[in-house]
Amino acid sequence: MLLLIGGIVVWWMVLAHTSRKVAQEESIRQTxxxxxxxxxxRKTDAAxxxxxxxxxxxxxxxxxxxSAISHELRxxxxxxLGYAQLLSDDASVPPHRRQAVRVxxxxxxxxxxxxxxxxxIARIESGKLTLDKRPMRxxxxxxxxxxxxxxxxxxKGLGFRLxxxxxxxxxxxGDEQRxxxxxxxxxxxxxxxxxxxxxxLRVHYQREIAVFEVxxxxxxMTAAELDRVFEPFARARSASEAGPGAGLGLTIAxxxxxxxxxxxxxxxxxxxxxxxxxxxxxxxxPDDALPPAAxxxxxxxxxxxxxxxxxxxxxxxxxxxxxxxxxxLEPLGFEVREAASGHEALALLEAGYRPDAVLMDLAMPxxxxxxxxxxxxxxxxxxxxAPWCRPTRSIAGCVARRRHRRARxxxxxxxxxxxxxxxxxxxxxxxxxxxxxxxIQEPNRSPAHTQQAQAAILSRANRHxxxxxxxxxxxxxxxxxxxxxxxxALGYYRGVLKAADALxxxxxxxxxxxxxxELAGQFRFDAIAAMLQPADAAAADxxxxxxxxxxx
Amino acid sequence: MLLxxxxxxxxxxxxxxxxxxxGYTVLVANSGDQxxxxxxxxxxxxxxxxxxxxxxxxFEVARRLKADPATTTIPIIFMTGLTETEHWWxxxxxxxxTT
Numbered sequence: 138m139l140l141l142i143g144g145i146v147v148w149w150m151v152l153a154h155t156s157r158k159v160a161q162e163e164s165i166r167q168t169x170x171x172x173x174x175x176x177x178x179r180k181t182d183a184a185x186x187x188x189x190x191x192x193x194x195x196x197x198x199x200x201x202x203x204s205a206i207s208h209e210l211r212x213x214x215x216x217x218l219g220y221a222q223l224l225s226d227d228a229s230v231p232p233h234r235r236q237a238v239r240v241x242x243x244x245x246x247x248x249x250x251x252x253x254x255x256x257x258i259a260r261i262e263s264g265k266l267t268l269d270k271r272p273m274r275x276x277x278x279x280x281x282x283x284x285x286x287x288x289x290x291x292x293k294g295l296g297f298r299l300x301x302x303x304x305x306x307x308x309x310x311g312d313e314q315r316x317x318x319x320x321x322x323x324x325x326x327x328x329x330x331x332x333x334x335x336x337x338l339r340v341h342y343q344r345e346i347a348v349f350e351v352x353x354x355x356x357x358m359t360a361a362e363l364d365r366v367f368e369p370f371a372r373a374r375s376a377s378e379a380g381p382g383a384g385l386g387l388t389i390a391x392x393x394x395x396x397x398x399x400x401x402x403x404x405x406x407x408x409x410x411x412x413x414x415x416x417x418x419x420x421x422x423p424d425d426a427l428p429p430a431a432x433x434x435x436x437x438x439x440x441x442x443x444x445x446x447x448x449x450x451x452x453x454x455x456x457x458x459x460x461x462x463x464x465x466l467e468p469l470g471f472e473v474r475e476a477a478s479g480h481e482a483l484a485l486l487e488a489g490y491r492p493d494a495v496l497m498d499l500a501m502p503x504x505x506x507x508x509x510x511x512x513x514x515x516x517x518x519x520x521x522x523a524p525w526c527r528p529t530r531s532i533a534g535c536v537a538r539r540r541h542r543r544a545r546x547x548x549x550x551x552x553x554x555x556x557x558x559x560x561x562x563x564x565x566x567x568x569x570x571x572x573x574x575x576x577i578q579e580p581n582r583s584p585a586h587t588q589q590a591q592a593a594i595l596s597r598a599n600r601h602x603x604x605x606x607x608x609x610x611x612x613x614x615x616x617x618x619x620x621x622x623x624x625x626a627l628g629y630y631r632g633v634l635k636a637a638d639a640l641x642x643x644x645x646x647x648x649x650x651x652x653x654x655e656l657a658g659q660f661r662f663d664a665i666a667a668m669l670q671p672a673d674a675a676a677a678d679x680x681x682x683x684x685x686x687x688x689x
Numbered sequence: 690m691l692l693x694x695x696x697x698x699x700x701x702x703x704x705x706x707x708x709x710x711x712g713y714t715v716l717v718a719n720s721g722d723q724x725x726x727x728x729x730x731x732x733x734x735x736x737x738x739x740x741x742x743x744x745x746x747x748f749e750v751a752r753r754l755k756a757d758p759a760t761t762t763i764p765i766i767f768m769t770g771l772t773e774t775e776h777w778w779x780x781x782x783x784x785x786x787t788t
Contacts, residue, residue: 237706240699628692628717628727630705660701660717 197263204259207252214252218245236658254385258369261392268397272422273313275347276305282317283338286324293328296335305342309419315393316417319401320349322390323413327353334410342419349415358405366403367391450474452482617643618669621653625665633657633665690714692733694724694750695768696742704737704768721745725753728760740769 221242224230230238260266283299290297320338327336334354341348358366370384394401399417451473453459459475476482617640624632637654653665691713695701701717708715716731718724721744728736736754740747747767754760 236702240702244699626727627731628723630715630717631709658702659698660705660719661698662717662719663723 200259200263204256204263207256207259210252211249214245214249218242218249221245251385254389257389258385258392261389261396266396268312268315270310270312272308273311273316274307275309275311275342275419276301276307278313278317279305279320279338279340282320282324285321286328286336286338289325289328290336293331295328295331295333298335298337298339300337300339302339302341305340305347306421307424308422309347310422311417311419312397315397316419319390319393319415320351322386323349323351323415326386327351327355327411327413330355331410342421345418345420347417347419349417351413351415352410354410357407357409357411358403359407363403363405367401450476450482450485452476452478622666622669625653625657625662625669628660628662630657630660633662690716690731690733691735691737692716692718692724692728692731693737694718694721694742694747695739696720697739700739721747721750724750728754728763729757732760733763736763736765738765738767740767 221238224238225235225242257266279301280299283297287297287299324336324338331353332355336354337350337352339350339352341350367387369388391401394415394417397417399415401416402414403411404414405411449472451459453475459477474485476485621633621636621640624636633653634657653668656662656665656668691708693701693704693708693715694717695704696719698719701719705715705717716727716733718727721742724736724738727733738747738750742750747769751765751767754763754765
């Protein structure tokens with residue numbers, strides 16, 4: 138019995154020993170495997186590290202390459218653009234080559250904006266773009282940007298709404314230049330793609346977060362287009378109608394927004410317009426943290442405005458009103474000339490005086506005469522769309538022709554302040570300046586007086602009589618228009634020119650058909666067709682009296 | 690009589706001026722739809738067609754021109770900046786139906 142127990146104990150001990158040995162061996166083997174595995178991991182890690190470094194280097198090399206090549210491209214492009222500018226100013230260039238020069242200029246400018254955009258992207262990607270966060274005048278900046286686009290919208294016949302909710306903080310901390318860049322891009326796009334309706338900017342500020350919403354009534358985007366809207370060179374199907382664009386603007390805006398710690402999103406449906414929403418963290422600062430006034434704010438506070446001196450011609454039969462205009466424009470740095478009547482103004486213009494803007498009272502006696510003499514001055518007027526009118530450069534006519542535009546112009550000119558005439562002067566001066574600036578950006582609008590003869594129309598007061606000032610434009614009959622319509626339908630450029638010539642010769646009273654000619658030069662035959670379509674309606678609208686005005 | 694089709698006005702301008710000065714009668718269209726309409730209306734002797742256009746592209750225009758008996762005999766020249774074979778291959782398909 139004892140032997141049996143002893144045997145079991147021994148057997149158990151032997152068993153335990155063997156199993157311990159096996160376990161130990163197994164543990165050693167596993168440890169060795171683990172060590173090996175760790176070793177392998179370390180190697181993989183090193184390889185990955187190296188690959189990442191290589192990829193980053195390659196990416197940096199790409200960025201360096203792109204910025205280097207962009208700089209290299211810019212140099213010859215500058216000389217191309219420079220000489221194109223010289224040629225376009227050169228009176229000895231024959232008329233049939235002016236279009237060619239314009240194409241060179243446009244092509245060059247398009248390339249330039251592409252290059253600038255590419256450089257911007259390269260700069261952001263390489264982390265070289267640093268934000269300049271400072272106290273900035275928030276409400277003023279938003280107001281200034283909105284004002285700029287309100288003008289552009291009205292020139293295109295669009296409405297513009299600025300909605301700042303319960304008001305914006307005067308001062309926040311942020312990068313003003315970049316914020317402007319994003320807003321200008323979004324609003325510029327909205328106006329570019331919208332052909333009728335309105336563009337809006339809604340700014341909502343709450344708990345240090347500013348939400349900007351840019352809305353439009355444009356063609357909208359499909360879901361697929363919306364997905365790619367922030368990708369470079371992703372252009373919507375409506376883009377070719379809207380005109381040339383680099384296709385980089387939204388990409389840059391999106392990158393800037395995320396660089397600023399915010400986000401830029403888009404919502405859209407085909408036919409319903411689009412909404413671009415920008416959310417940014419812009420901490421509010423105490424109002425007395427104001428930076429020194431920015432130069433472009435300065436002149437609205439009574440200081441002089443910056444840039445080249447602009448000439449303003451004020452035409453008014455009331456001496457007191459003329460002086461008033463001179464009094465507030467001259468201190469701002471404008472050169473003001475006065476004329477007491479339309480005829481006097483025309484005499485000045487014929488003598489070679491070229492103002493940058495004309496401030497004109499529409500309710501002068503003898504205005505009828507002005508309408509006619511304005512017609513003989515070949516001036517650009519961009520507010521007018523009727524085909525019989527565009528060629529006339531008829532300044533008074535243009536103001537009054539489209540009632541809502543006229544109201545807007547009057548509003549911008551500070552007209553609501555009736556007793557003070559042009560009081561609210563800063564706004565009007567802004568308009569003068571803006572018109573002048575835009576005129577410079579678009580020097581080809583009026584080849585005859587490339588730089589100078591850019592007319593901005595400001596009118597004040599007396600809306601009732603303003604409409605009486607407009608004589609209806611002579612309109613060719615439907616039969617006479619037939620050849621023009623046919624050429625337009627065929628897309629036959631020469632035919633359009635010939636038909637326009639024939640129309641002008643047949644009716645000497647008819648003003649030059651400059652609108653259709655210009656559009657044909659850009660091969661926008663659809664636009665001419667649209668112009669011809671509602672001609673009767675437009676003429677009727679122009680001829681009809683403006684009716685009683687709600688304003689007292 | 691030629692019809693040139695391109696969505697970029699500046700490209701049109703260069704081509705139009707060059708051909709116009711060489712004495713051709715040049716019609717212009719800046720979209721696929723317009724091109725089809727004008728080709729049907731005016732029956733040009735040849736169509737110069739940009740391949741890449743938003744909306745209806747040049748290949749589709751060519752296909753439809755070839756499919757319509759009225760315009761099927763009009764020769765088409767594609768204008769394109771594409772260099773890859775797979776990009777311009779579709780152009781051969783409609784062309785194969787003619788001549």
